[in-house]
Amino acid sequence: xxxxxxxxxxxxxxxxxxxxxxxxxxxxxxxxxxxxxxxxxxxxxxxxxxxxxxxxxxxxxxxxxxxxxxxxxxxxxxxxxxxxxxxxxxxxxxxxxxxxxxxxxxxxxxxxxxxxxxxxxxxxxxxxxxxxxxxxxxxxxxxxxxxxxxxxxxxxxxxxxxxxxxxxxxxxxx
Numbered sequence: 001x002x003x004x005x006x007x008x009x010x011x012x013x014x015x016x017x018x019x020x021x022x023x024x025x026x027x028x029x030x031x032x033x034x035x036x037x038x039x040x041x042x043x044x045x046x047x048x049x050x051x052x053x054x055x056x057x058x059x060x061x062x063x064x065x066x067x068x069x070x071x072x073x074x075x076x077x078x079x080x081x082x083x084x085x086x087x088x089x090x091x092x093x094x095x096x097x098x099x100x101x102x103x104x105x106x107x108x109x110x111x112x113x114x115x116x117x118x119x120x121x122x123x124x125x126x127x128x129x130x131x132x133x134x135x136x137x138x139x140x141x142x143x144x145x146x147x148x149x150x151x152x153x154x155x156x157x158x159x160x161x162x163x164x165x166x167x168x169x170x171x172x173x174x
Contacts, residue, residue: 027058
């Protein structure tokens with residue numbers, strides 16, 4: 001049994017692939033590696049480990065006991081999924097909330113709504129309502145009232161730590 005030692009460019013260790021004969025074609029090596037590693041929707045580039053000479057032809061013969069480096073390349077015709085979020089693009093719901101559309105629910109109404117997915121409101125208001133509703137069970141009634149005023153725009157952000165201490169002290173007293 002003959003073998004070829006291969007490693008992916010991102011790995012440190014070599015794996016071995018066994019085959020019959022003295023040589024294996026680059027195309028057959030690619031097929032066996034893709035099957036063994038369970039790769040789909042990509043192409044492989046093979047190059048010699050010692051010289052970085054790339055095997056461009058699938059009919060090129062690779063001798064036994066050769067070490068090669070494998071590079072994954074996106075398949076032709078497929079778009080890369082390596083995308084980054086560029087910036088916020090205001091959708092139609094965000095524009096309508098800025099213009100004061102009367103058909104949209106206010107934030108106060110959203111805070112009391114159970115099904116936010118089907119509510120007619122801007123995405124930003126829906127997110128504020130979700131944040132408020134998800135944290136509601138962790139706070140006392142006074143802290144929830146403070147959160148409600150901060151969510152509706154009465155105060156900016158969360159109350160200071162001193163407000164939380166004052167809230168818990170007054171609740172203990174009553």
